[in-house]
Amino acid sequence: MxxxxxxxxxxxxxxxxxxxxxxxxxxxxxxxxxxxxxxxxxxxxxxxxxxxxxxxxxxxxxxxxxxxxxxxxxxxxxxxxxxxxxxxxxxxxxxxxxxxxxxxxxxxxxxxxxxxxxxxxPEVFFTAWNNIFLIGRLSHGESLLVQGGTSGVGLAAIQMARHLRNATVFATAGNQLKLQTCVDVGCAGAFDYHGNWAEQVRSAIGEQGIDLILDGQAGAYTQKHLDLLASGGRVVLIASHLGAVGEINFRQMVRRHQTLCGSTLRPCxxxxxxxxxxxxxxxxxxxxxxxxxxxxxxxxxxxxxxxxxxxxxxxxxxxxxxxxxxxxxxxxxxxxxxxxx
The missing domain is CATH 3.90.180.10 (Medium-chain alcohol dehydrogenases, catalytic domain)
Known part of the structure; x- marks a missing residue:
């Protein structure tokens, strides 16, 4: 027993x-x-x-x-x-x-x-690897936004993106200690998700936009993410804590060659x-x-x-x-x- x-x-x-x-x-x-x-x-x-x-x-x-x-x-x-x-x-x-x-x-x-x-x-590094490298196709020198940077998956993603792809990484978090932790492990910028994080990311990344976004929120965040993406950018959803449905602009996705996808590793x-x-x-x-x-x-x-x-x-x-x-x-x-x- x-x-x-x-x-x-x-x-x-x-x-x-x-x-x-x-x-x-x-x-x-x-x-x-x-x-x-x-x-x-x-x-x-x-x-x-x-x-x-x-x-x-x-x-x-x-x-x-x-x-x-x-x-x-x-x-x-x-x-x-x-x-x-x-x-x-x-x-x-x-x-x-x-x-x-x-x-x-x-x-x-x-x-x-x-x-x-x-x-x-295992769970966080398998998940981060699958979503930022295999599904998200993060390439050398690209940019990455991680929603929830001090989660286990978030911290794994930030560090692997920095050390293995020399990516410019941004993250969101919920308080000053968490924001500083994101910076300490390699983020170029970290933003409080209680505030106007989307505008702060846009200001930090500039006109080119973000290449890859790793998100577990979905819902109303999804269109905000698409608005932040570069042409050819990707959003990978790993959860839907803010809602299972959301309204998005498909014409924008088509025009700017954007990809929106999701994954779960457990049934694989x-x-x-x-x-x-x-x-x-x-x-x-x-x-x-x-x-x-x-x-x-x-x-x-x-x-x-x-x-x-x-x-x-x-x-x-x-x-x-x-x-x-x-x-x-x-x-x-x-x-x-x-x-x-």
Whole structure:
């Protein structure tokens, strides 16, 4: 048996509760991870509220990224072994002491990071990579606007765009501390979304407009974004917190060769996620190891206080990631010590 976090219906953090379930088994091509730490993400909040059901075949438990030690391996696993420390993007089930995941979605933990730090990586870096590089096609020297720059995805996007594409990056955030954090990690400008952020971005970027906008708000923001875009510019939507519908000027989109698209990573295949995992290992993990890119941790919360972790995200006060310490006796250990290096 293992300890897990379940929902009692849909609603606020009070519906989260601890329960016991059978451990999952590693199927062919999967590994079973003994979870030492698990990331808390915005999709978990939406699932708790009844707004984001898991895709077919996924666990009904929340949790999209984990870090821990491989307990068992399924038939055909080639790249990992029992005892390996890993972090992984999972399709659900991360709020548990054990989680089964395709080996394609696992990554070695960057040298020097704890399990808690490693658990903060997969969901945000997979999401940012998919949306700014694969879908958004950010090229060298282009400009990027990130709505919500101090979210986990926002901070990952800002840093990768700066270090891998030498992009000029702008962001929005909700208070002075968050705005300064955006500048500290590489933004050329950061603007309070409570004010006239669109005009401030327009003034900062000039007549050429923004090449790529990464947004989780949608609704009334969408036309504002199209107005800010350069000719040939792209808007990529990863959520719709300000509304599922909005009015936009299609003639403008056609005339200025603009692209508006959306994505969600969770239902994508293990093969697709594996492609992103390889890209991250090759291009981003070395930058994490030498400190040029960093993960920002807002709080580490004990597993049995998971409701407090959700309250932090509900209040939108976090800068970076909130992580659950699932097995605190090991979760702060350096992974290389587990490997015996």
């Amino acid at each position: 293992m300890k897990v976090v379940e929902f009692r219906g849909a609603g606020g953090p009070e519906i989260l509760h601890l329960a016991r379930r059978d451990r999952p088994r590693a199927k062919a091509g999967e590994v079973l991870v003994r979870v030492l730490a698990a990331g808390v993400n915005r999709p978990d909040i939406q699932q708790r509220r009844g707004l984001y059901p898991p895709p077919p075949g996924a666990s009904d438990l929340p949790g999209l990224d984990v870090a821990g030690i491989i307990e068992t391996i399924g038939e055909g696993v080639q790249n990992f072994h029992i005892g390996d420390p890993v972090c992984a993007l999972v399709n659900g089930g991360g709020y548990a002491e054990y989680c089964a995941v395709s080996e394609k979605q696992c990554l070695a933990i960057p040298r020097g990071l704890t399990f808690e730090q490693a658990a903060s990586l 295949s293990a093969e697709f996620k594996g492609r992103i995992a390889r890209d991250l290992m090759n291009e981003v993990w070395p930058l994490l190891e030498d400190g040029r890119i960093e993960t920002k941790m807002h709080a580490v919360i004990p597993f049995d206080e998971v409701a407090e972790a959700h309250r932090i995200l509900d209040a939108n006060v976090q800068i970076g990631k909130v992580v659950l310490s699932v097995m605190p006796d090991l979760s702060s250990s350096i992974p290389n010590e587990v490997q015996g290096d």
